[in-house]
Amino acid sequence: MRKNILSVAMAEFAANGLSGARIDEIAAKTNTSKRMIYYYFGDKERLYERVLEEAYREVRAGEQELELDHLPPVEALKLLAEFTFDHHSRHPDFIRIVMIENIHHGAYLERSELIRPLNAGAIQKLEAICRRGREAGLFRKDVTPLQLHWHISAMSFFNVSNRTTFSHIFGTDLFMGDGQEALKRQMVEMVVGLALKPERR
């Protein structure tokens, strides 16, 4: 029941934003009534907080499944970048929730005790890859895991978040047919190129 409310609320908040979403609308799409929303969550803002946490939890859980330790560092980095690109592409609602949260200056993210530790692990895979890459003499030392994560996130996130405005202005070539594959390939190439020492490219 709580789960049902959460998933409906996530879709509604993702579709309409915090102030745009309607409690009555959420209730109508639920198997239960509005009364239960208040019973479980108290008010709209706390419902949104729980949705935010749930969104991060789901997405991070999906990321944990990726196994990289058995691959050489360059292959691992490639796979991680590709995975992130596809993963974000498969979770547009999560992207939208994060967009909305950024619109709100991260006010509700700050309030949550849960999300920071949840995400701390998101960069550990990259740290392990970088360590192995440096130890093998392949990776530059002046490019940090955090920076790599930033670049990968930027291109993977933007690819979903700004699709509508971008395609409206510049056409849909980048999103139809093999446009997405090309973008992904280029993104991976850029990231790996940045991580590698110039002489090892």
Add this chain to the structure above:
Amino acid sequence: MRKNILSVAMAEFAANGLSGARIDEIAAKTNTSKRMIYYYFGDKERLYERVLEEAYREVRAGEQELELDHLPPVEALKLLAEFTFDHHSRHPDFIRIVMIENIHHGAYLERSELIRPLNAGAIQKLEAICRRGREAGLFRKDVTPLQLHWHISAMSFFNVSNRTTFSHIFGTDLFMGDGQEALKRQMVEMVVGLALKPERR
């Protein structure tokens, strides 16, 4: 008067979103009254449309001032990428308006007859650079101007749009001190590296 309303409205919409912004609040921060907003703009949605157009207009106007034709292609590409990064960084309200528009699936962008032609020119500089780069035998042929624009936009846009959530989760290292300079340098390096033929890097 109209101008005054527009600039106040842009700040309000950028800060709170479409449904989050309050007409009364906009009116209060204006030199005039709420009635004048309706006198000039009709209703909230049309006010938002005008704000959207104005935001694109201002930002594109700023971009036009960049002179690149006298530079060799690689230098021109570097400068364009750097400029875009800084330009977006200097116009957070524009970024937020575009974020909000994406939240709304570009519904208001579609309605505007003005914005598409306004943005068509945004990619011309890049097309000229690419043409010169290819003619000089420096640039790859399988990387299009649109793709380069996409990558540059992604990293420059995300750098502003997702700053709050990202810095809350991963700390502010990338945004304080010379963190931004490093990111910009890396972004330029990646983009140039993608555009150039492997043997010319």
Add this chain to the structure above:
DNA sequence: TAGCAAATTAACCGGCTCGTACAAAGTCGT
């Protein structure tokens, strides 16, 4: 200065939507 349209002001309205009150009944562990 008469006349008229544009610009401006202040008070107001009505509906939407969050949240609650109230009343009741089912579920589950112990």
Add this chain to the structure above:
DNA sequence: ACGACTTTGTACGAGCCGGTTAATTTGCTA
């Protein structure tokens, strides 16, 4: 069987907020 927790339904209050009514002022033209 008992009590705490969970679920259902309906109805409604209250305030916020987008939008309007109507009257007044300004400014331009002749």
